[in-house]
Every structure is written in C-alpha cells, then in structure tokens.
Amino acid sequence: MLRRVLQPLWVLLALIFLIEAWLWDHLEPVVARVVAWIPLRAFKAWLAERVDALSPAMTLVVFIVPVIPLFPLKLVGLWLLAHEYWVSAVVILVLAKFLGVGVAAFIFDVTRPKLLQMAWFDKLYQWVMTIRARARAIVDPVKARIKAMMGAARGGWSSRLLRMVQHYRKRVREAR
Incomplete structure (x- = not known):
C-alpha cells in the first residue's frame, strides 16, 4: 500500500534528478562551444595547470567557489x-540554473581528476552515478509507456484534436 502511494513521488524525484543530469550532459557541450567561441580555451588550459599544482582539498574550493x-x-x-x-522571476531563476550548471560542468571537467583522488568525493561521485542509473531505471518504463500511448493515439483522437486546435487558432488569427 505504502509503495503504491510513494511510487509517483519516486518517479517525480527521479524525473527531477534526470532533468538535472540532462542539463549537465547537454550544457557541457554548450559550455565547450562557448569556450571555443570566447577565448576561454586558454583560460581552461591555465586553470588546468593551476589545478594540477593544488592539493585535492584546494581543488574542491576551486570547484565550489565559482x-x-x-x-x-x-x-x-x-524576491x-x-x-x-512571475516572468522576470522565471527568467532569472532559469538563467541562474543554466549558468550554475554550465559553470559547474566547466569547472568539474577541469577539476574531476583531482577531486576523485579524495576517497569521500569518489564515493559520493559513484553514489550519484548509481542514483542516476536507478532514476533512469524508474523513468524509462514510464517514458516507454507514454511513447507507446502517444504512438497509438497518433492516428486516433489526437490528430483530430490537433486539427481542431489548428482550426480554432486560424479563426482567432483571422478575427484579429
């Protein structure tokens, strides 16, 4: 009984975690493009040299401070x-989220080898990767069911609904 009640919560938490992981995975290449566009490649090389000279504990500071x-x-x-x-708040919070994940991905790419030298950080990193795999295992069947339902519905009511929405949008535009 309790498991059935908690299942939607676990799916929601897994989705949130996977969204964070997706942002991380997809912002890292964006940050790499920005690094290529802006002369940050030299900064990344400079930072990597400095990080090599630091202890793992000081590298953690380099990872957290930005x-x-x-x-x-x-x-x-x-505020x-x-x-x-609402709109300004959402824009600011989304911008902060993207900047935070982007900067963290950039810095983590440089500091990862040193950070993983600390046993507790390596265990934490492995735990996060395990949680990510479990979250994917929870969400993947739900995604598959949704895709199957959407595929089955394409030929039926959903296409009629889409045509109806398009018809009303067209009428609203013509009324303007």
Whole structure:
C-alpha cells in the first residue's frame, strides 16, 4: 500500500534528478562551444595547470567557489517571485540554473581528476552515478509507456484534436 502511494513521488524525484543530469550532459557541450567561441580555451588550459599544482582539498574550493556568486541571483529570483513578477522571476531563476550548471560542468571537467583522488568525493561521485542509473531505471518504463500511448493515439483522437486546435487558432488569427 505504502509503495503504491510513494511510487509517483519516486518517479517525480527521479524525473527531477534526470532533468538535472540532462542539463549537465547537454550544457557541457554548450559550455565547450562557448569556450571555443570566447577565448576561454586558454583560460581552461591555465586553470588546468593551476589545478594540477593544488592539493585535492584546494581543488574542491576551486570547484565550489565559482558557483557562489550565483546565489544572490537566485535570491533576486525568489524576491521577484514573492512580489509576483512571475516572468522576470522565471527568467532569472532559469538563467541562474543554466549558468550554475554550465559553470559547474566547466569547472568539474577541469577539476574531476583531482577531486576523485579524495576517497569521500569518489564515493559520493559513484553514489550519484548509481542514483542516476536507478532514476533512469524508474523513468524509462514510464517514458516507454507514454511513447507507446502517444504512438497509438497518433492516428486516433489526437490528430483530430490537433486539427481542431489548428482550426480554432486560424479563426482567432483571422478575427484579429
């Protein structure tokens, strides 16, 4: 009984975790493109040289510190939410999220070898990778069922619904 009640919560948590992982995976190449576009490649090489000279503990500081300036940006987003500036708040919070994940991916790429030298960090990293695999195992069957339902519905009511929505959108545009 409890398992049945908690299953939607686990799926939701797994989805949130996978969205974070997806952002990480997809922002890393974007950051790489930005690095190629802006002269950050030289900065990355310079940073890698400096990190090689640091202890693993100091490398952790290098990993954490760049994300700290984004905290005030998130506070501004929360203030905007509290004062019902919904669009501005969402834009600020999404921007802070993308910047945070992008910067963290960039810095983690440089600092990963040193960070993984610390046993506790290596265990934490392996645990996160295990949780990610479990989250994917929870979400993948749900995604497959949704895709199967969408595939079955394509020829039926969904195409009629889509045509009806397109018809009404066209009428609204013509009325303007």
